[in-house]
Amino acid sequence: MAEASPELLQAPSPPEPEDLARLVLLRAAGGWHALELAAVREISPIGRVTRVPNAPPEVRGITTWHGKVLVLYDLAQRRAAPANTPPADRFAVVLDVTIPNLDVALLAEEVAEIRTVPRSQIAPVTTGDGAGSRGERVKGLTELDGVQVGILDVAKFFTHLVGA
Amino acid sequence: MKESIGNKILLGFLGVIFATIAAGALLALLLPETPSRDVISACSALLLGAVVANYLSRRIAREVGAVAQASRILSEGDLTKDVVVRSRDELGALAISFNQMVMSLRRIVTEAKGTAEKVTGAAAGLSGSAEQMNASTEEIAATVEQIAKGAEHQAELVEKTSKVMRDMAAAIIEIAGRAKSAAEAAAEAGYTAQSGGRSAQEAMAKMKEVFSILEASTADVKGFSAKTQQIGTIVEVINKIAQQTHLLALNASIEAARAGEYGKGFTVVAEEIRKLAGEAGASAERIAAITKEIQGESAKVLVSMEGASKEIDAGRKVLTLTGQALDDIVRVVVDEVKKVQEISLLTQQQTKGAEEMVKTIDEIAKVAEDNAASTEEASAATMEQTTSMEQMADSAQQLQALAESLKTMVSRFKVAA
Numbered sequence: 001m002a003e004a005s006p007e008l009l010q011a012p013s014p015p016e017p018e019d020l021a022r023l024v025l026l027r028a029a030g031g032w033h034a035l036e037l038a039a040v041r042e043i044s045p046i047g048r049v050t051r052v053p054n055a056p057p058e059v060r061g062i063t064t065w066h067g068k069v070l071v072l073y074d075l076a077q078r079r080a081a082p083a084n085t086p087p088a089d090r091f092a093v094v095l096d097v098t099i100p101n102l103d104v105a106l107l108a109e110e111v112a113e114i115r116t117v118p119r120s121q122i123a124p125v126t127t128g129d130g131a132g133s134r135g136e137r138v139k140g141l142t143e144l145d146g147v148q149v150g151i152l153d154v155a156k157f158f159t160h161l162v163g164a
Numbered sequence: 165m166k167e168s169i170g171n172k173i174l175l176g177f178l179g180v181i182f183a184t185i186a187a188g189a190l191l192a193l194l195l196p197e198t199p200s201r202d203v204i205s206a207c208s209a210l211l212l213g214a215v216v217a218n219y220l221s222r223r224i225a226r227e228v229g230a231v232a233q234a235s236r237i238l239s240e241g242d243l244t245k246d247v248v249v250r251s252r253d254e255l256g257a258l259a260i261s262f263n264q265m266v267m268s269l270r271r272i273v274t275e276a277k278g279t280a281e282k283v284t285g286a287a288a289g290l291s292g293s294a295e296q297m298n299a300s301t302e303e304i305a306a307t308v309e310q311i312a313k314g315a316e317h318q319a320e321l322v323e324k325t326s327k328v329m330r331d332m333a334a335a336i337i338e339i340a341g342r343a344k345s346a347a348e349a350a351a352e353a354g355y356t357a358q359s360g361g362r363s364a365q366e367a368m369a370k371m372k373e374v375f376s377i378l379e380a381s382t383a384d385v386k387g388f389s390a391k392t393q394q395i396g397t398i399v400e401v402i403n404k405i406a407q408q409t410h411l412l413a414l415n416a417s418i419e420a421a422r423a424g425e426y427g428k429g430f431t432v433v434a435e436e437i438r439k440l441a442g443e444a445g446a447s448a449e450r451i452a453a454i455t456k457e458i459q460g461e462s463a464k465v466l467v468s469m470e471g472a473s474k475e476i477d478a479g480r481k482v483l484t485l486t487g488q489a490l491d492d493i494v495r496v497v498v499d500e501v502k503k504v505q506e507i508s509l510l511t512q513q514q515t516k517g518a519e520e521m522v523k524t525i526d527e528i529a530k531v532a533e534d535n536a537a538s539t540e541e542a543s544a545a546t547m548e549q550t551t552s553m554e555q556m557a558d559s560a561q562q563l564q565a566l567a568e569s570l571k572t573m574v575s576r577f578k579v580a581a
Contacts, residue, residue, distance in 0.1 A: 022421060024414070037421045043414050091411070113438065114417050
């Protein structure tokens, strides 16, 4: 690279304060959501999708990811909303969820960026099971660029899948 | 002593006196002196005087009576008698003069008879001639009157003709003026047509150049459209690269975060890469949008250019036909200009001819008026002549009558035995 940007020439960033949360901002099922950066392992394009018989409706199918099976979870199917975008045009947000011999990814139409948000600006969800108004497992709400975004609780999100 | 009546009267008087004296003396001698002798002497003297006087007066009366008788015969028209001259006195001279007068009258009457005969014949001939001339003059008068009417009518017709000719000449002059204006306008139109034809030829040449340029532009637009499609393909590749870079940057950020403290520096780099990828993607999208617009516009332009190309082919044919038509128009206009100029020239000549014709017609009108006037005068003169001829015929008749009367009168005179 001929020239480095000014940011690249700066000294390493100071240690991240404990009260900051790093969020991956994505658009899925027609709405903006956020995931804790720690809950995301990779964002990957989707290859051939194979539907799985008798799978829950929110499971769109399976594909391969680095030689492993990757379960594609579709928020639109969970919300019983029609998926107007085919899986091949979406991204698989591979989640850091421990399921034996199974990796899980969330289908997203778009992964925008990684935003750093003070945790003080994340409002806790007071409902009993943590389900948001749209039926997702949400562990907090924050406002990014004037838009309220739910921070998905991945652990609770796939509990029933693990149970299944 | 000269013999004259006076002398005779004087001699008679003296004879009477002498006879009276002689008778008285003789008686006085013969008769006794008695108181009655004187009376007897006086009476004898008176008787002798009376006898002498009677003798003398009878001689005079006899000669005067001869003249009177001759005059009476003469008065009865007999000019054959002459008076016998017995004396050499005044009565003889009177008789001689009377005879000479009778002779002169005889000669005059003879000549008058001949003249009367001639005058009668001439008067008869004159009367006949006068009647014939009168008839002829009346015919001439009628003919002249007809001629006068004809001349008047002719003058009116010539006047009308003159007016018509003037109107026609005015119309011809007007036509000539308009023809001249038309010729000037036609000349200008011809010049304009030629100039327009040249301009049209130049315009057609320019339009052909424009057509060639448009065809070249159509090819360029096709090439440009192909290039824009290539740009679109490249932009798609760039966009995909940007997306992949974005994705890689996101994954790098995720990996850096998962690496903890060791990955923080890389996180910054990955974030910058992601931003650059985002900007590249946004730029690629803008380029794609612009390229799409360009492609759309290019497609429109191409469609228009292809349509224009077809129109150009049609337009080239139309231009060719237009050029030929313009050449024909210019040729026709030039021909028409020549014709109009010839017409203008002819109308100008016609104007001169019309002016001369008007002058001639005016002269003819004047001559016709003069003819009419002269014919009127001739008619009047003929009328007068007719009147004169009638008067002459009357005079001839009167003359003939007078000649007849003269002849009758002269015929009373007897000039030969």
